[in-house]
Amino acid sequence: MRRSLTFTLFLLALTLGAQGQNVKFYANLDRTQIQLDEQVALTVSLEGEVQAVPRPVLPQLNQFIIYEAGRSQNFSYVNGQVSSSINFNYVLMPKLAGKFTIPPIEIQLEGKTYRTNPLEITVASSRSRKEPLQKGKAESQRGQIPDLWIETSLDRDTAYVGQQVTLTLKFYQGVRLFQNPEYAPPSLTGFWTEDLPPQKKYYQTIGNRRYYIQEIKTALFPATSGRKTIGAAELKCRVEDLESFFGRDPFSLFDQDLTQLFSQGKPKILRSKPLSLEVLSLPPGQPENFSGAVGKFSLKTELDKSEVEAGQPLTLRITISGVGNIKSVTAPVIPELAGFRTYNSGNSENISKADYKLQGTKTFEQILIPKEPGSFIVSPLEFSYFDVSEKKYKTWRSPSYTITVRSGGPSSMVSLPLAENQITNKIKDIHYLKTQLGHSKKGSYLYQSRWFLVMQSVPILALVLLWRRQALQDRLLGDRAYARLKLAYKNACKQLALARHNLTSGKQSEYYALLQKGLAGYLADKLNLDSTAVFTAEVVAQLQGRSLPESQIQLATSILQECEQARFGGASRDKNYRLRLLEEAETLLKNLEKHKWDGQVKTKA
Amino acid sequence: MKKLLSIAAICSLPSLALAQEDPAEIFRAANQAYDQKSFSTAVDQYQTLLEKGTLSAAVYYNLGNAYFRLGNLGEAIWCYRKALKLNPTDKETEENLEFARLYQVDKIGEQKSFFLLLLFTSLPRVLGLGLLSWLVTLVWWLALASLLLFFVYRKRSKIIKTLMLATLLLLVWFGSSLWSGAKAEEKKVGVVLAGQAEAKSGPGEDYLSLFTVHQGLECEVEEERADWYLIYVSNGSRGWIPARALGLI
Numbered sequence: 001m002r003r004s005l006t007f008t009l010f011l012l013a014l015t016l017g018a019q020g021q022n023v024k025f026y027a028n029l030d031r032t033q034i035q036l037d038e039q040v041a042l043t044v045s046l047e048g049e050v051q052a053v054p055r056p057v058l059p060q061l062n063q064f065i066i067y068e069a070g071r072s073q074n075f076s077y078v079n080g081q082v083s084s085s086i087n088f089n090y091v092l093m094p095k096l097a098g099k100f101t102i103p104p105i106e107i108q109l110e111g112k113t114y115r116t117n118p119l120e121i122t123v124a125s126s127r128s129r130k131e132p133l134q135k136g137k138a139e140s141q142r143g144q145i146p147d148l149w150i151e152t153s154l155d156r157d158t159a160y161v162g163q164q165v166t167l168t169l170k171f172y173q174g175v176r177l178f179q180n181p182e183y184a185p186p187s188l189t190g191f192w193t194e195d196l197p198p199q200k201k202y203y204q205t206i207g208n209r210r211y212y213i214q215e216i217k218t219a220l221f222p223a224t225s226g227r228k229t230i231g232a233a234e235l236k237c238r239v240e241d242l243e244s245f246f247g248r249d250p251f252s253l254f255d256q257d258l259t260q261l262f263s264q265g266k267p268k269i270l271r272s273k274p275l276s277l278e279v280l281s282l283p284p285g286q287p288e289n290f291s292g293a294v295g296k297f298s299l300k301t302e303l304d305k306s307e308v309e310a311g312q313p314l315t316l317r318i319t320i321s322g323v324g325n326i327k328s329v330t331a332p333v334i335p336e337l338a339g340f341r342t343y344n345s346g347n348s349e350n351i352s353k354a355d356y357k358l359q360g361t362k363t364f365e366q367i368l369i370p371k372e373p374g375s376f377i378v379s380p381l382e383f384s385y386f387d388v389s390e391k392k393y394k395t396w397r398s399p400s401y402t403i404t405v406r407s408g409g410p411s412s413m414v415s416l417p418l419a420e421n422q423i424t425n426k427i428k429d430i431h432y433l434k435t436q437l438g439h440s441k442k443g444s445y446l447y448q449s450r451w452f453l454v455m456q457s458v459p460i461l462a463l464v465l466l467w468r469r470q471a472l473q474d475r476l477l478g479d480r481a482y483a484r485l486k487l488a489y490k491n492a493c494k495q496l497a498l499a500r501h502n503l504t505s506g507k508q509s510e511y512y513a514l515l516q517k518g519l520a521g522y523l524a525d526k527l528n529l530d531s532t533a534v535f536t537a538e539v540v541a542q543l544q545g546r547s548l549p550e551s552q553i554q555l556a557t558s559i560l561q562e563c564e565q566a567r568f569g570g571a572s573r574d575k576n577y578r579l580r581l582l583e584e585a586e587t588l589l590k591n592l593e594k595h596k597w598d599g600q601v602k603t604k605a
Numbered sequence: 606m607k608k609l610l611s612i613a614a615i616c617s618l619p620s621l622a623l624a625q626e627d628p629a630e631i632f633r634a635a636n637q638a639y640d641q642k643s644f645s646t647a648v649d650q651y652q653t654l655l656e657k658g659t660l661s662a663a664v665y666y667n668l669g670n671a672y673f674r675l676g677n678l679g680e681a682i683w684c685y686r687k688a689l690k691l692n693p694t695d696k697e698t699e700e701n702l703e704f705a706r707l708y709q710v711d712k713i714g715e716q717k718s719f720f721l722l723l724l725f726t727s728l729p730r731v732l733g734l735g736l737l738s739w740l741v742t743l744v745w746w747l748a749l750a751s752l753l754l755f756f757v758y759r760k761r762s763k764i765i766k767t768l769m770l771a772t773l774l775l776l777v778w779f780g781s782s783l784w785s786g787a788k789a790e791e792k793k794v795g796v797v798l799a800g801q802a803e804a805k806s807g808p809g810e811d812y813l814s815l816f817t818v819h820q821g822l823e824c825e826v827e828e829e830r831a832d833w834y835l836i837y838v839s840n841g842s843r844g845w846i847p848a849r850a851l852g853l854i
Binding site: 437 | 628629632636639642659660661662663664666667670673674675676691692697700701704705710734735737738739741742745746749750752753756757758783787790
């Protein structure tokens with residue numbers, strides 16, 4: 001395995017290395033004389049060390065139909081010389097008889113144009129187009145029975161519009177096929193078509209040869225009148241080609257590439273001849289209700305009940321059966337039924353292709369719902385068709401039906417028939433009416449209004465505020481210095497308020513004590529000092545160190561000294577003086593509170 | 606005497622007219638016509654109410670009933686859907702709609718949803734989007750309150766923990782349901798009113814017919830163009846039908 005891979009790579013390297021040298025480009029035909037209904041294989045070959053070979057350009061060949069049949073590539077290594085060849089295969093089918101020249105075929109390789117030699121071919125007129133069986137026999141007598149051929153036929157030459165014509169394709173196979181043939185049906189423009197299975201397969205001996213025959217049938221229904229052409233059918237297949245492989249000389253085997261023996265065979269394209277059909281218009285005198293049905297049909301109608309309550313459904317079943325294009329048959333026109341609602345509940349088909357004839361039954365179901373009580377008559381339905389065997393129009397007429405409609409109670413007021421595949425439900429009827437009118441608000445749900453957003457966001461705000469408050473509380477409880485700092489003014493104000501209260505009623509010493517407590521306490525709280533220390537020069541120094549205005553420090557000192565003297569020195573002052581002193585203290589506190597104390601006081605937990 | 610009678614008659618005319626204009630009176634008269642099985646008359650009177658601007662789920666519901674009795678499935682389903690839009694939790698309307706759907710010609714088949722998905726899609730239908738909005742708000746408040754108690758006031762009892770977890774889960778459930786309901790509400794929905802209509806591959810009669818729809822079929826409307834709607838049926842089919850064949854809800 002490894003060796004062979006190395007060898008292949010070696011060959012490839014040689015090929016690539018010597019690219020563009022010793023190129024040979026030529027073409028040949030497997031035969032130079034053929035009949036009009038035969039085909040010829042054209043092989044275009046390129047030999048030499050080339051890579052990226054483009055497709056050759058075939059000249060215009062109007063006299064032939066050309067099919068590509070693939071390409072093959074070979075490497076050979078003879079006496080130390082490596083060569084490769086590429087074959088492009090084509091199948092040519094002549095359109096005309098005569099002698100023709102296939103002009104040179106060109107290929108472009110690395111900016112250089114290579115041309116093949118022109119080829120001569122003679123196409124003889126086709127053998128007489130008789131029945132293939134006869135052809136086979138005639139050929140067998142000459143010892144020239146073809147291996148494969150196809151033929152198409154119609155079961156009639158003339159037909160009416162809408163009448164079934166059966167197209168049969170027969171494939172005669174006398175050799176082994178390499179793969180399933182590809183069938184291209186003929187063009188059937190202007191026909192409504194229907195496949196007619198099953199395929200017939202049988203053996204038949206023609207001449208001294210046994211053929212395997214396959215039949216494919218198709219029903220055609222012409223849509224319009226006039227002469228119609230059914231195009232040629234085509235069958236592509238690959239057959240074994242031992243003759244071309246071995247040649248006439250048995251020793252030529254050694255000149256051939258053995259891999260070709262196991263290739264996919266020789267391509268073959270089979271074509272049938274086009275057919276023609278005369279399509280006749282339907283004769284005049286069509287009945288009024290004729291809707292195009294051609295064949296042989298019958299009509300049957302059935303009403304499931306003749307007595308019913310108002311609102312209860314009845315089913316009118318119309319069945320048309322027979323031979324012809326049953327799929328295209330339409331329902332007969334149902335006469336206007338006053339006092340009824342009609343409702344098409346569906347169609348069903350039962351199609352058969354027995355004996356390769358399209359036939360069957362088509363059923364139309366019509367629901368009739370009486371609106372009010374009374375007696376009603378359903379007029380006869382009519383269905384017309386063209387009978388091809390008798391070549392005249394025929395009309396079927398259904399019987400008329402009388403329906404008695406009783407008035408029904410509320411429980412029977414089911415208006416519509418239950419459709420198929422219904423889901424079982426406990427409810428037997430719709431609920432009764434609403435008796436309260438009520439008024440519904442138009443429009444919006446809560447989530448669509450802006451209040452909805454407000455309602456969602458306000459609690460978040462509340463949550464944040466409460467969290468902040470709780471955090472403050474926690475700090476006040478845990479940090480004494482901070483608590484003193486924050487509550488100093490509030491406590492001082494309380495003391496001054498008490499002092500004001502004692503201004504008239506209380507003793508002077510109490511007044512001064514409260515005033516001193518308020519102011520000294522404030523300063524002590526702000527500086528986080530023991531309140532007894534306010535009198536010291538150290539306090540004054542601390543106040544000065546905190547950038548307090550000198551005037552405020554002096555005022556505080558003087559008020560506190562005044563209080564000290566009054567309390568312990570026995571100095572007495574009148575009420576106005578005390579009031580002024582109190583107001584001075586209040587103003588001082590307000591001014592001191594404006595000062596930024598935070599950050600200057602060292603707090604400790 | 607005759608003169609007096611004619612004067613009395615003339616005087617009573619405006620009051621009669623007023624009675625006829627009163628929506629409650631028209632509603633009562635329509636219901637009476639329905640009871641007497643004059644369904645067409647009932648339909649006309651319910652329609653009059655709607656034309657006068659009376660917006661009432663009950664009118665649509667009763668009109669749906671009248672249409673159903675007349676065998677007009679498309680209009681009946683359309684009316685029930687309109688009634689449900691105004692009053693989404695009305696059990697009777699929902700059941701009548703389900704009953705009417707049994708008569709639909711086009712059986713689309715229920716699309717099987719993942720059962721967890723049903724938890725979210727069914728809630729708006731059961732509770733209605735209005736109530737669901739309130740519930741979302743309530744649960745949101747409760748969730749915030751439990752968070753406040755747990756984190757701010759450090760109440761770490763089992764009750765608080767359970768409340769917090771429950772409200773958060775409910776919030777996810779209700780919130781997602783509201784979102785899915787709101788999305789569904791935005792969709793344009795219609796009901797086929799014509800007996801049947803061909804769904805075409807493009808907005809015009811010349812286009813290829815893709816499938817046939819029958820009256821009563823409910824579908825989504827994805828696009829609107831020159832008197833044609835592009836409809837989407839829940840089985841995945843799409844096609845253009847004439848606007849006149851469809852009633853938008």
